[in-house]
Amino acid sequence: MTTPNSLFYPEAFLSPLAIDEAVQRALNEDLGRAGDITSMATIPESARAHAVMVARQSGVIAGLPLAVAIFQKLSPDLGIEAHARDGAAVAAGTHVLTISGPARAVLAGERTALNFVGRLSGVATLTADYVRHTAGTKLRICCTRKTTPGLRALEKYAVRCGGGFNHRFGLDDAILIKDNHVAVAGGVRPALERARAHIGHLVKVEIEVDTLAQLREVLDTGLADVVLLDNMDIATLTEAVNLTKGRVVLEASGSITQATIAKIAATGVDYVSSGALTHSAPNFDVALDIDA
Known part of the structure; x- marks a missing residue:
């Protein structure tokens, strides 16, 4: 099973404590006091789901360790497989993660995971474009x-x-x-x-x-x-x-x-x-x- 540590960009350090704090704060914000009441009301506890996280545009991926940590925190029974790692340049349509297991956990973590990956990949993609314009220089x-x-x-x-x-x-x-x-x-x-x-x-x-x-x-x-x-x-x-x-x-x-x-x-x-x-x-x- 994929772990957050296996997905880090190899030339950058991010403390596991920073990940845990950010993930817990984001989940507390989204799940509130009662949790995902929509999923609990409509999805049987035994239901399972198979989901794929897909890049809908080309760019540079970042934030996958946070997405994995989110789903793992919601259910240890989720199986997660990575098809890319942070810092990878991806084409539109690329599958970056596959998540399988309890459907309620998948649905509860969906938005928070996408928020992190969308935000951080946006920063990484814009940065890569700036860097591209400096090729061949020391800048x-x-x-x-x-x-x-x-x-x-x-x-x-x-x-x-x-x-x-x-x-x-x-x-x-x-x-x-x-x-x-x-x-x-x-x-x-x-x-x-x-x-x-x-x-x-x-x-x-x-x-x-x-x-x-x-x-x-x-x-x-x-x-x-x-x-x-x-x-x-x-x-x-x-x-x-x-x-x-x-x-x-x-x-x-x-x-x-x-x-x-x-x-x-x-x-x-x-x-x-x-x-x-x-x-x-x-x-x-x-x-x-x-x-x-």
């Missing part, structure tokens, strides 16, 4: 903290399934000095000096700049590991790369689209971060078909 596509509240770990995992990379997960795992921090701190240098005085040796420091003058100021301090180039046009990004000469890692951000990503990659920046990967990904069309 890495990253997500941001613009994620659905409560689903950040899952959505960032889906970005990895699509070939992207993760930015920081939260406010506690790296320092990112934004324009508002600089304004309150009194300037670029005092903000960087205070950051360096506060952190341990394993914590990276990134700072956002809006102009080449600010970039020069950051480079003069020698205190930043990464510089975020915010809303710069192609010519300015190119000049920033030439000015930096590899002294710091450069990340472009702001108004990143599929139409502009190839030109940004050609400038030579190291990373691009885009909130669109998670906040604007369309849902992936996936269905659960039950044999009559």
Whole structure:
């Protein structure tokens, strides 16, 4: 029988605790206090069903470990067979999971499983399209903290399934000095000096700049590991790369689209971060078909 662990994208980690928490919360939301009263009223307890989860469009699959965990939580008697794993590119009509066993459990888990797979596959598919536009360059596509509240770990995992990379997960795992921090701190240098005085040796420091003058100021301090180039046009990004000469890692951000990503990659920046990967990904069309 398929297990959640056998379906993970091999280059991304997602804690089993994150899966269990997300699945339990989603099932509690959908089943409420009394459970699936429609199925209990219309389907005999002994009835069995055979169902196939089908991708109705082409794209990149993500979220299958959550779907499996949902059905297993609802009934240990369900048999589940996977025909794909997370990170796989699938064509429209591809069968990704087969679920057989107690019909009530299949019906109770249907929508929650499809919600996770549809949402996460949408993120993975959009990310893969961004990555496709950067082929042959060193650029890495990253997500941001613009994620659905409560689903950040899952959505960032889906970005990895699509070939992207993760930015920081939260406010506690790296320092990112934004324009508002600089304004309150009194300037670029005092903000960087205070950051360096506060952190341990394993914590990276990134700072956002809006102009080449600010970039020069950051480079003069020698205190930043990464510089975020915010809303710069192609010519300015190119000049920033030439000015930096590899002294710091450069990340472009702001108004990143599929139409502009190839030109940004050609400038030579190291990373691009885009909130669109998670906040604007369309849902992936996936269905659960039950044999009559």
